[in-house]
Amino acid sequence: xxxxxxxxxxxxxxxxxxxxxxxxxxxxxxxxxxxxxxxxxxxxxxxxxxxxxxxxxxxxxxxxxxxxxxxxxxxxxxxxxxxxxxxxxxxxxxxxxxxxxxxxxxxxxxxxxxxxxxxxxxxxxxxxxxxxxxxxxxxxxxxxxxxxxxxxxxxxxxxxxxxxxxxxxxxxxxxxxxxxxxxxxxxxxxxxxxxxxxxxxxxxxxxxxxxxxxxxxxxxxxxxxxxxxxxxxxxxxxxxxxxxxxxxxxxxxxxxxxxxxxxxxxxxxxxxxxxxxxxxxx
Amino acid sequence: xxxxxxxxxxxxxxxxxxxxxxxxxxxxxxxxxxxxxxxxxxxxxxxxxxxxxxxxxxxxxxxxxxxxxxxxxxxxxxxxxxxxxxxxxxxxxxxxxxxxxxxxxxxxxxxxxxxxxxxxxxxxxxxxxxxxxxxxxxxxxxxxxxxxxxxxxxxxxxxxxxxxxxxxxxxxxxxxxxxxxxxxxxxxxxxxxxxxxxxxxxxxxxxxxxxxxxxxxxxxxxxxxxxxxxxxxxxxxxxxxxxxxxxxxxxxxxxxxxxxxxxxxxxxxx
Numbered sequence: 001x002x003x004x005x006x007x008x009x010x011x012x013x014x015x016x017x018x019x020x021x022x023x024x025x026x027x028x029x030x031x032x033x034x035x036x037x038x039x040x041x042x043x044x045x046x047x048x049x050x051x052x053x054x055x056x057x058x059x060x061x062x063x064x065x066x067x068x069x070x071x072x073x074x075x076x077x078x079x080x081x082x083x084x085x086x087x088x089x090x091x092x093x094x095x096x097x098x099x100x101x102x103x104x105x106x107x108x109x110x111x112x113x114x115x116x117x118x119x120x121x122x123x124x125x126x127x128x129x130x131x132x133x134x135x136x137x138x139x140x141x142x143x144x145x146x147x148x149x150x151x152x153x154x155x156x157x158x159x160x161x162x163x164x165x166x167x168x169x170x171x172x173x174x175x176x177x178x179x180x181x182x183x184x185x186x187x188x189x190x191x192x193x194x195x196x197x198x199x200x201x202x203x204x205x206x207x208x209x210x211x212x213x214x215x216x217x218x219x220x221x222x223x224x225x226x227x228x229x230x231x232x233x234x235x236x237x238x239x240x241x242x243x244x245x246x247x248x249x250x251x252x253x254x255x256x257x258x259x260x261x262x263x264x265x266x267x268x269x270x271x272x273x274x275x276x277x278x279x280x281x282x
Numbered sequence: 283x284x285x286x287x288x289x290x291x292x293x294x295x296x297x298x299x300x301x302x303x304x305x306x307x308x309x310x311x312x313x314x315x316x317x318x319x320x321x322x323x324x325x326x327x328x329x330x331x332x333x334x335x336x337x338x339x340x341x342x343x344x345x346x347x348x349x350x351x352x353x354x355x356x357x358x359x360x361x362x363x364x365x366x367x368x369x370x371x372x373x374x375x376x377x378x379x380x381x382x383x384x385x386x387x388x389x390x391x392x393x394x395x396x397x398x399x400x401x402x403x404x405x406x407x408x409x410x411x412x413x414x415x416x417x418x419x420x421x422x423x424x425x426x427x428x429x430x431x432x433x434x435x436x437x438x439x440x441x442x443x444x445x446x447x448x449x450x451x452x453x454x455x456x457x458x459x460x461x462x463x464x465x466x467x468x469x470x471x472x473x474x475x476x477x478x479x480x481x482x483x484x485x486x487x488x489x490x491x492x493x494x495x496x497x498x499x500x501x502x503x504x505x506x507x508x509x510x511x512x513x514x515x516x517x518x519x520x521x522x523x524x525x526x527x528x529x530x531x532x533x534x535x536x537x538x539x540x541x542x543x544x545x546x547x548x549x550x551x552x
Contacts, residue, residue, distance in 0.1 A: 025442065027458075031365065034354050038377065038429070041422070042376065042429060043424055045394070045426070046391050048391055048394040052394045094298065095297045095298065101292050102290060102293070104294060113306070113537070114538055115540055116305055116533065117484045119487075119537050120309070120529070120530060121366055121486065121488075121510075123487075123507045123511055123526075124312070124526045124530055124533075125528045127312070127514060128308040128312050128526070129308055129309050132307060132311050138311070147503050156305070181457040188289075198315065200327070210381075213382045216384070217383060217385065217405070219385050219386050226512070232355065236384075237385075237490070240386045240390065241490075242493060244389070249397075259384055261385060263383050265378070265379055268375075
C-alpha cells in the first residue's frame with residue numbers, strides 16, 4: 001500500500017525531508033513541552049508522595065504502614081476490590097454477551113447507559129445508592145454503613161470496565177469456529193468453554209484489572225455510604241483522607257505510597273494482558 | 283454458538299435486572315426524591331448564592347483544565363502514534379497513572395508540593411500565591427485527574443488512519459502546520475471530541491482530589507460535588523438531592539453526547 005503511494009507521488013524536491021513530513025521536525029518541541037507538562041502535573045507531585053513518605057525515616061514509614069488501623073483498612077480494601085473484580089468478571093462478561101448476541105427492544109439505550117458510572121460524579125453515585133439501599137430505602141433494604149454497602153458502591157463505579165473491554169472482542173469473534181464446533185457435535189457448554197472463553201480471557205482479565213485498580217483507589221462513592229467505621233468499613237483511601245485531616249501528612253504519604261505501588265503493579269499487569277491479547281489475535 | 287430460547291431469555295433477564303438494580307432504579311430515585319416536594323423548592327435550592335457560586339466555579343475550573351489537556355492530548359498522541367523516540371514506552375505507561383491512582387493520593391501529592399510545608403510552599407507564600415485551599419489547587423487537581431482522556435482517545439485513531447495522507451501532503455510541499463490543519467486534524471476530530479466529552483464529565487464530577495485541596499470554603503472554593511457532600515453532612519437532604527439532580531442531568535447530557543459521537547469516531551470519516 002505505502003509503496004504504491006510513494007511511487008505514484010512526484011519525486012520529492014531536495015528541500016522536503018525524504019521520509020517524514022516537515023511538521024515532525026517541529027514535533028520535537030511539542031513533545032518536549034508535552035513531556036514537561038506530564039512531569040509537572042503528574043510525576044512531580046507523585047514523586048513528592050514517595051519522597052515525603054520517608055521524611056521520618058524508614059522506621060516511621062514502616063510504623064505508619066503497619067499500624068493496626070492502616071493494615072485493617074488495606075486488608076479490607078484489597079479484599080473488597082478483589083470481590084468487586086470477581087463479580088465484574090462474571091457479571092460484566094454476561095452483560096457484554098447479552099449486549100452483543102441477544103436482540104431486544106431498547107438495546108441501544110441499555111448500551112448507552114452502561115457508561116453512566118463514568119459520567120456520573122462519584123459523590124452523586126454514593127448519595128444515589130444510599131437513597132435506595134439506606135435507612136430510607138423504599139424496598140426496605142438497609143445495608144448502609146456495612147461492608148456490603150462498600151461492595152455495592154464499588155460495583156456501581158466499576159460496572160463499565162469489563163463490559164467495555166469484552167464487547168469489542170465478542171463483536172469481532174469469528175462465528176465460523178463456533179459453527180464448526182457445533183457441526184462436529186459439541187455442546188453449548190463445551191463451545192463456550194473451549195472456543196468462546198479462551199478468546200475472551202485477555203479482555204476479561206484486563207477489564208477486571210482496571211476495575212480492581214479503580215476499586216482500590218475509590219473514594220467519592222464510598223465516603224457517604226460506608227460510614228467510615230475503623231476496622232470495619234474503612235477503606236485505605238478514606239483512611240488516608242482522615243490522616244490528612246488530622247494533619248499527619250507523612251503517615252498519609254506512607255500509606256499512599258503503598259497504594260501507589262498497588263496501582264503501578266496493576267498498570268504493569270494490564271500491559272502484560274494487552275500483549276497477551278495481541279499475541280492471541282494471530 | 284446458538285443459545286436456545288429459554289437460556290437466551292434468562293440471561294437477558296439476569297443482565298437487565300442487574301443493570302436495573304444497580305443503575306437505573308437508583309438514578310431514577312434521585313430525580314423522584316428531588317422533585318417530590320415540588321419544582322419551586324428545587325429551583326430555590328439550586329439558586330442560592332452558594333450554589334450559583336459552586337456552579338460557576340465548576341464551569342471555570344473545567345474551562346481551564348479541558349483546553350489545556352486537549353492541547354497536551356493532541357500533541358502527545360501525535361508523538362506516541364507517529365514518533366519513534368527513546369522512553370516512548372515509559373511515557374505511554376505513565377500517562378495512565380491518573381486513572382490508576384486514588385484521587386485522595388492525588389490531592390495529598392499536591393499538598394506535599396504546593397502546601398504550606400510542601401516543596402514549593404515557602405517560595406509560593408513568599409510570592410503571595412496560595413495554591414492549596416484555593417482555586418489554583420482545585421485547577422491543578424482537576425487537570426491531573428482528566429489528563430489521559432484525550433491522549434487515550436486520539437492515539438488509536440491516529441494509528442488507524444496511518445500517515446500516508448500526511449506523507450503525500452508533505453511531498454506536495456505542504457508545511458507542518460498546513461498538514462496538521464488540513465489532513466490530521468479533520469481525521470481525528472471525532473476522536474478529539476469524544477476525549478473532550480469524557481474530560482468535561484470527569485472535570486465536573488471530580489470529588490476526591492478536589493475535596494482534599496479545596497478547603498471547602500462556601501462561596502469561594504466549593505465546587506458542585508463538594509456542595510452535595512456539605513449539604514448532606516448538614517442534614518439538608520433536599521438540597522443535596524437538588525444539586526445531585528443537576529449533576530445527574532449533566533451526566534445524562536454527557537451520555538447523549540458520547541452516544542452521538544461514538545459512531546462517527548468509529549467510522550473515522552475524514
